[in-house]
Amino acid sequence: MAKLFVVGTGPGNADLLTPKARTAIAASTDLVAYGLYLDLLGELCEGKTHHDLPLGEEIGRARLALDLASAGKDTALISSGDIGIYAMATLVFELLDQQLQGKENHPEWLDVEIEVVPGISAMQAGSSRIGAMLGHDFCTISLSDLLTPWETIDKRIHSAGAGDFVVSFYNPVSKKRDWQLNHARDVLLQYRPASTPVLLGRQLTREDESIRIITLGELDAKDVDMFTLVSVGNSESKHILNGSKEWVYTPRGYSKKL
Structure with missing residues (x-):
């Protein structure tokens, strides 16, 4: 089973992107994010498959990231700032919670290894x-x-x-x-x-x-x-x-x- 990195990339300046976030993105084949966040990362995203979902599609991004990882692709779900503060990490765990309660039909999600990588907040x-x-x-x-x-x-x-x-x-x-x-x-x-x-x-x-x-x-x-x-x-x-x-x-x- 592949790994899902839930990555906070900081406020925007590349110097404030943590080494751990760089390593997680480098280890991923697929990147899921709002397009601006990928643009800010520049060449770090080269050679990766981009999955750009617009603002308002946060649930769709979380679902897609879990689907990609459960299908065997090392995936980074990316958000600016700290992804655990008003960002995507909570949605990932809310979906897993829904699955455990029998409200979702994606048992494969529960096998995904998840690592949350914090970032510097705004x-x-x-x-x-x-x-x-x-x-x-x-x-x-x-x-x-x-x-x-x-x-x-x-x-x-x-x-x-x-x-x-x-x-x-x-x-x-x-x-x-x-x-x-x-x-x-x-x-x-x-x-x-x-x-x-x-x-x-x-x-x-x-x-x-x-x-x-x-x-x-x-x-x-x-x-x-x-x-x-x-x-x-x-x-x-x-x-x-x-x-x-x-x-x-x-x-x-x-x-x-x-």
């Missing part, structure tokens, strides 16, 4: 580009209500605010969904000052990367798209300036020992 890349925003307790919240009820998302935003977590918002806006981010801003403003630093990181680590540091009070959905990571500091996050250099960090309390 929130890590964004934090590193401006300093150390994730230096203390943090959380992530997806603002897409396609799969999660908005009431649940709203509850999580309030909880993150009350807990004073640094918050990274994934899927902040889309063409059909442009109000949730401003709502999230207004919720967080109930718990932390308007001067709280916010990172807008678009196309992080890629050629057309854009980095902006603004305040929570200035945050507006019109300045954000689906390629943008929005990270909001907690009540203690600091924005410091040194000439033309600027950083954001979230202290852990070491000032008491300095």
Whole structure:
């Protein structure tokens, strides 16, 4: 039986692709992914059979990857960032769970050897580009209500605010969904000052990367798209300036020992 590698390839820059991810892709004959992710990998994908399924076909990608591996082909199911964070790994295991419950008719999937290869997430890349925003307790919240009820998302935003977590918002806006981010801003403003630093990181680590540091009070959905990571500091996050250099960090309390 062949092997299925479930691979996170990082935010985009080839230097942030882990050696283990490179090894997994090199060991695979078939690559399953959204086409952009394969394009970003460039020559590393040469000589492989590409299975490019568009956005919205995530279940189809997971099924195809399991089918290819169970048919004897070493396969890499690829996603950007960390494939275990808002990505494809969970779908693979959900399908296996469905098979074990008798809700699928693919017993061959259960014989596939699976290895999940983590990658650097967008929130890590964004934090590193401006300093150390994730230096203390943090959380992530997806603002897409396609799969999660908005009431649940709203509850999580309030909880993150009350807990004073640094918050990274994934899927902040889309063409059909442009109000949730401003709502999230207004919720967080109930718990932390308007001067709280916010990172807008678009196309992080890629050629057309854009980095902006603004305040929570200035945050507006019109300045954000689906390629943008929005990270909001907690009540203690600091924005410091040194000439033309600027950083954001979230202290852990070491000032008491300095």
